[in-house]
Amino acid sequence: MAAAAAGATRRAASSLASRCLLSRPAASPAAVPSALRRADGARGLLPGLLQRFGTAAAAEEPISPSVQVGETQLLINGKFVDAASGKTFPTLDPRTGEVIARVSEGDAEDVDRAVVAARKAFDEGPWPKMTAYERSRILLRFADLIEKHNDEIAALETWDNGKPYEQAAHIEVPMLARLMRYYAGWTDKIHGLIVPADGPHHVQVLHEPIGVVGQIIPWNFPLLMYGWKVGPALACGNTIVLKTAEQTPLSALYVSKLLHEAGLPEGVLNIVSGFGPTAGAALASHMDVDKIAFTGSTDTGKVILELSARSNLKPVTLELGGKSPFIVMDDADIDQAVELAHFALFFNQGQCCCAGSRTFVHERVYDEFVEKSKARALKRVVGDPFRKGVEQGPQIDDEQFKKILRYIKSGVDSGATLVTGGDKLGDKGYYIQPTIFSDVQDGMKIAQEEIFGPVQSIFKFNETLENVKIRDNWMRRGR
DSSP: OHHHHHHHHHHHSOSHHHHTTSBOOOOOGGGSOGGGOOOOTTSBHHHHHHHHHSOOOOOSSBOOOOOOOOOOSEEETTEEEOOTTOOEEEEEETTTTEEEEEEEOBOHHHHHHHHHHHHHHHHTSSTTTSOHHHHHHHHHHHHHHHHHTHHHHHHHHHHHHOOOHHHIIIIIHHHHHHHHHHHHHHTTOOOOEEEOOSSSOOEEEOOOOOOEEEEEOOSSSHHHHHHHHHHHHHHTTOEEEEEEOTTOOHHHHHHHHHHHHTTOOTTSEEEEEBOIIIIIHHHHHOTTOOEEEEESOHHHHHHHHHHHHHHTOOOEEEEOOOOOEEEEOTTSOHHHHHHHHHHHHHGGGGOOTTOOOEEEEETTTHHHHHHHHHHHHHHOOBSOTTBTTOOBOOOSOHHHHHHHHHHHHHHHHTTOEEEEOOSBOSSSSSOBOOEEEESOOTTSHHHHSOOOSSEEEEEEEOSOHHHHHHHHHHHHTTO
16 A cells, blocks of 8 residues: 555655755766756765755856746646636746746646546556556656756756755755655565464455545645655555645646656546645545545644545545754754754755754753854855755745744744844845744744744753653643
């Protein structure tokens, strides 16, 4: 089943930080323009990250790879088609707020069309009956095509999402290719079990595809979320209806076209771009969807769970929000702790469910840690994500931008000390200054709620580590 492979992947790479420990695969010189040629692929990924994002030395020359928007329609039964209603919605460039393209807006009718196609592909098509070897070959060809089009995919991701191009091109797109190869290896390793039984009985455990899987992905890591959802479901022989985030529909459509070029049969993967209350709710409620996998906010996850239960009691996999602690003891290497805490919070504009958004620091090193964290934040390079050396691009959209600024105001109003930052940056786009609060108290909103932005809250403690854990649980329950 899809859940089995996905669970194994989570155990192998349980967080974004641990995924970054994986070595980066070597890039094909033919696939990369010489001006953008990547560093030696044998070098470990995390040291490269710290080197790339741990410096304020930004080169002035912009990275401007040419890329076409590509597909903007829905993908249903192997074809790109308009929404049944004919409606479209704009997807925006976070650097400017300007429209990149208009994308077909799917709703309940389109979800139903996609589910019908996925059901037919599962019940009558070749995919579930295909040998594991053949499914593996398609996923491996897909990985090759991802590498071939690395720079175009990365540029589209940066354009639609706002994350630094260097991050997309050197980390996330190569990781997507690596994920597909990993899942390709899973296709022939899904084994059953023969259980000894008393008497003349035969007891056998057999793992089979679930069927039609509904998948809903967020906007913070569009390509990686696509890979973590689509890869294991395909490896296990399922068919899929995927709803992309309305903020970032473009890269999933682009790579899905490559997946069909790799040989994926029609109807196996269907993509509906649209909004949660319409397309997302229809997918979670659909009576002919056998499973739902959702990544997003905790509040939306509760809705998905309820809709799934009210319809056909389909099983649900949820990956929701977080408010992760980062604990610095008094015997830590402070310089290293500052850099790691900075990376844990500010990476990807702070838009990570696993971000270290609450930094607990022992009182004996607290003042030193705060001052060095301030100095590091002031050196952080914020700007156009297509420029080399930029560490932080814009937030995803105006809604998130304003939400983060409200949280910052809440921190100030509740008495936390604004160490640095605290405001928007520039007059265009959704840029926010790297922000640090000290003297944060457990009951403050910025201590308890997920901000999902470049705002670091630094807490002081003088208790034992066990008491910090108790305090952490108390805060996460919102008491």
